[in-house]
Amino acid sequence: MAARSLLTRKTLATVLRRDSTALGAQAAAHSRGLHTFTLPDLNYDYGALEPAISGEIMEIHHKKHHQTYVTNYNKALEQLHDALPKGDASTIVKLQSAIKFNGGGHINHSIFWKNLAPHREGGGEPPKGSLGWAIDEHFGSFEKLVQKVNAEGAALQGSGWVWLGLDKEFKKLVVETTANQDPLITKGPGLVPLLGIDVWEHAYYLQYKNVRPDYLNNIWKVINWKYASEVYEKESS
Amino acid sequence: MLLPLPSTTTPTSSPFLSHHPNGLKSSSISGASKLSNKERRFIRKLGLAKISATFELKPPPYPLNALEPIMSQETLEYHWGKHHRTYVENLNKQIVGTDLDGLSLEEVIVNSYNRGDLLPAFNNAAQVWNHDFFWESMKPRGGGEKPSEDLLKLIDRDFGSFEGFVNEFKTAAQTQFGSGWVWFAYKDSRLDVGNAVNPLRSDEDKKLVVVKSPNAVNPLIWGYYYPLLTIDVWEHAYYIDFQSRRPDYISMFMDKLVSWEVVNSRFEKAKAVVEQMEREDERKRKLEEQRFTTDEAPANAIFPDTDAAAE
Numbered sequence A: 001m002a003a004r005s006l007l008t009r010k011t012l013a014t015v016l017r018r019d020s021t022a023l024g025a026q027a028a029a030h031s032r033g034l035h036t037f038t039l040p041d042l043n044y045d046y047g048a049l050e051p052a053i054s055g056e057i058m059e060i061h062h063k064k065h066h067q068t069y070v071t072n073y074n075k076a077l078e079q080l081h082d083a084l085p086k087g088d089a090s091t092i093v094k095l096q097s098a099i100k101f102n103g104g105g106h107i108n109h110s111i112f113w114k115n116l117a118p119h120r121e122g123g124g125e126p127p128k129g130s131l132g133w134a135i136d137e138h139f140g141s142f143e144k145l146v147q148k149v150n151a152e153g154a155a156l157q158g159s160g161w162v163w164l165g166l167d168k169e170f171k172k173l174v175v176e177t178t179a180n181q182d183p184l185i186t187k188g189p190g191l192v193p194l195l196g197i198d199v200w201e202h203a204y205y206l207q208y209k210n211v212r213p214d215y216l217n218n219i220w221k222v223i224n225w226k227y228a229s230e231v232y233e234k235e236s237s
Numbered sequence B: 001m002l003l004p005l006p007s008t009t010t011p012t013s014s015p016f017l018s019h020h021p022n023g024l025k026s027s028s029i030s031g032a033s034k035l036s037n038k039e040r041r042f043i044r045k046l047g048l049a050k051i052s053a054t055f056e057l058k059p060p061p062y063p064l065n066a067l068e069p070i071m072s073q074e075t076l077e078y079h080w081g082k083h084h085r086t087y088v089e090n091l092n093k094q095i096v097g098t099d100l101d102g103l104s105l106e107e108v109i110v111n112s113y114n115r116g117d118l119l120p121a122f123n124n125a126a127q128v129w130n131h132d133f134f135w136e137s138m139k140p141r142g143g144g145e146k147p148s149e150d151l152l153k154l155i156d157r158d159f160g161s162f163e164g165f166v167n168e169f170k171t172a173a174q175t176q177f178g179s180g181w182v183w184f185a186y187k188d189s190r191l192d193v194g195n196a197v198n199p200l201r202s203d204e205d206k207k208l209v210v211v212k213s214p215n216a217v218n219p220l221i222w223g224y225y226y227p228l229l230t231i232d233v234w235e236h237a238y239y240i241d242f243q244s245r246r247p248d249y250i251s252m253f254m255d256k257l258v259s260w261e262v263v264n265s266r267f268e269k270a271k272a273v274v275e276q277m278e279r280e281d282e283r284k285r286k287l288e289e290q291r292f293t294t295d296e297a298p299a300n301a302i303f304p305d306t307d308a309a310a311e
Helices: A002-006 A009-018 A055-086 A089-094 A096-114 A129-139 A142-155 A212-222 A225-236 B026-030 B037-045 B073-095 B105-116 B121-136 B149-159 B162-174 B246-257 B260-300 B304-310
Strands: A160-167 A172-179 A191-198 B180-187 B207-214 B225-232
Touching: A055 A089, A055 A096, A089 A096, A096 A191, A129 A142, A129 A172, A129 A225, A142 A160, A142 A172, A142 A212, A160 A225, A172 A191, A191 A225, B073 B121, B105 B121, B121 B225, B149 B162, B149 B207, B149 B260, B162 B180, B162 B207, B162 B246, B180 B260, B207 B225, B225 B260
Parallel strands: none
Antiparallel strands: A160 A172, A160 A191, B180 B207, B180 B225
16 A cells, blocks of 8 residues: 555556456456455545545545455455365355455445546536436436435434435336445345445544434535446446 | 423533423423413423423433543534434434333333334434443443453353453454444343243353344343443444544453443342342242142042152
């Protein structure tokens, strides 16, 4: 990580793009052929989402929280890699919860960073095109979708995520919540995440303290609907 | 959201406890029979008529800055003054006029847990209880290795050593995936089923355990767990002081905050309750036996030889 901080954001992005896939999966030069994961870079500076989300929150969230999920996910995968050929059934089972939690944390945060964009780069501009139409059709209006997401996000007990997803099976948009770091896929195999909002306290506490509804109200000012629209168009065609 | 309820008008020096503008106290309302009709109508108009049993926000047993520098006053101001307060206020709103109204906090928790099919009041009720228990689990300049001799003996038996216990507690707190609590508890040997009693109980079955619980869940709903110590691992418990460094928070809690005096006294109480229940079981068992021998006497008479041999 020390070497990484010497690189500028742009150089780092170039370096990473060369050998990483969408979620930062890396064909590591690992003698055992195990794929490990790396922390994806952000497309904006930590402070670029202010005042909706403070730079301090973004930096800790990305550099500490997301990094820890990546580290522990890789650790669990390595242990799994060792246990599988040995047929060590109890270790394999024991690792499931760490894989789900840390792997889920990596998947969810990787989507979350793309769901955000600074205001001057189009963050907060409501979706146009086919996703905009679909939102009107399924929720009545964009405002009603926002209300529904805010209500479900505020009501979620403890830590978790609130999602706007595409249900590919029934060809409709859904609002769902997941507990802790469960990815949306745990709520149904046909669900594709378009937008995920982190409602763990670490996502807002330094700025909003106990007032989660204010965080939810403000985050819409930096939501990157271009990304959600692209996913929607790709997945619904 | 910060509308003070009459229940929270406990006289206290705390700046967080506000007094009801009308000066009404729960005692004056519960004594409703002494009120004139006019007064009753006034109270009903205020929407206060059904406040027959409301819960209070109990202040921690020390000033809000007393746990500095480990747990800052700012953390306590939010954690107790906002989070804990909101649980109390929402609970009171939720139970007014329901079947849960008038029950003790523990009864509300167990009833609203509803065998896993949670009623809306459960989260608030359990969180009120959990926080009361958490504040009492700490004290200024606490921590260290100070379990009583009796408790230490059992810790050695069940965790190998005090260090073994501390490690297990810390690991559990570190690996609670999400919001929740970790408990150090004394567990009775009863089966977790109503009326079920382990038929071959021994003292070895009564043991100390470390358990994790998600969100608001606490050991009261499992039955026969007697919690001795808890740590809150919701991020709001440590985020202002430690941010993402949960392991540091857990270590500091164990080293500098745990009130072993309180843990020891909870342990003594737990043992006393369990012993009393055992005596009660023994008494019932003897009664059953007596009734059995009396009831079955004629049947035994069919085998006079057996009886004779037994004598």
